[in-house]
Amino acid sequence: MWSPVVKLAAFLTLIHVAQAQCSYSMLQELTKSYVSSRLAGQISTLSTAVYTENFKSSTIQNSVHAQPLRIDHNRSLHDTTQCATYTELIITDSRHPYVIGTQMRYTPEGQLTQIDSLVTDAGDWLFNATGTLYWATREDWSPIPEARRDSRAVIKAGADAYLDLFSNKSTVVPWGTPCARLEGGSYTGQGRPTDSCNLVL
Structure with a gap:
């Protein structure tokens, strides 16, 4: 999916x-x-x-x-x-x-x-x-305060790395921590400060 x-x-x-x-x-x-x-x-x-x-x-x-x-x-x-x-x-x-x-x-x-x-x-x-x-419906998509926002170039590089990961498993993705992924109807996060998105794809 x-x-x-x-x-x-x-x-x-x-x-x-x-x-x-x-x-x-x-x-x-x-x-x-x-x-x-x-x-x-x-x-x-x-x-x-x-x-x-x-x-x-x-x-x-x-x-x-x-x-x-x-x-x-x-x-x-x-x-x-x-x-x-x-x-x-x-x-x-x-x-x-x-x-x-x-x-x-x-x-x-x-x-x-x-x-x-x-x-x-x-x-x-x-x-x-x-x-x-x-x-x-439980995700928080409220605006990020302007002072904490990354540049467009930095954000785009992160997105490109994520997509590249699907064809090149050695790609390094700058995941944040904690991080959770919504895969179809399944959620990878456990609500822990150590939750990671660095999972096997």
């Missing part, structure tokens, strides 16, 4: 910096609109963008987005430098549960140009939408 890669990488790479190409408030409104349209299954605002699903070219008309979704939880990240957003949707609907991660790219004027979705459901690695919902 993709969730540990997407969630950590998105968190590390989609950050708000002072010199921005897109306004933070504009991106916030765009993600709110995206979530609202998913509740209704409306795709008119998405239909002009290039769309990929699970790394394959597709069409929004034939995608999971073309149906109403009962969203139990959503969280969005906003990258004003790249004019991009990332939104996680958790759907525990017993008829068809999903965990969906979607990155959208915009022009500085707010025109949607590209949508990349990773859609997981029953049969995917460690898939458990109920478990994902339980742990995701």
Whole structure:
């Protein structure tokens, strides 16, 4: 399942910096609109963008987005430098549960140009939408005080190292301590100050 890669990488790479190409408030409104349209299954605002699903070219008309979704939880990240957003949707609907991660790219004027979705459901690695919902709603995603924030370059390097680890096991990832990973519906942390993310992948 993709969730540990997407969630950590998105968190590390989609950050708000002072010199921005897109306004933070504009991106916030765009993600709110995206979530609202998913509740209704409306795709008119998405239909002009290039769309990929699970790394394959597709069409929004034939995608999971073309149906109403009962969203139990959503969280969005906003990258004003790249004019991009990332939104996680958790759907525990017993008829068809999903965990969906979607990155959208915009022009500085707010025109949607590209949508990349990773859609997981029953049969995917460690898939458990109920478990994902339980742990995701307990995570603290409040803003980091500005004085404690790393630079964009440092954060991006950490994300790149994490992704490189999947193809090169000798890659050194700058994990923090304590650290926990949400793998599908399973959480690796025990609430201890020594919790580590340096686990076998």
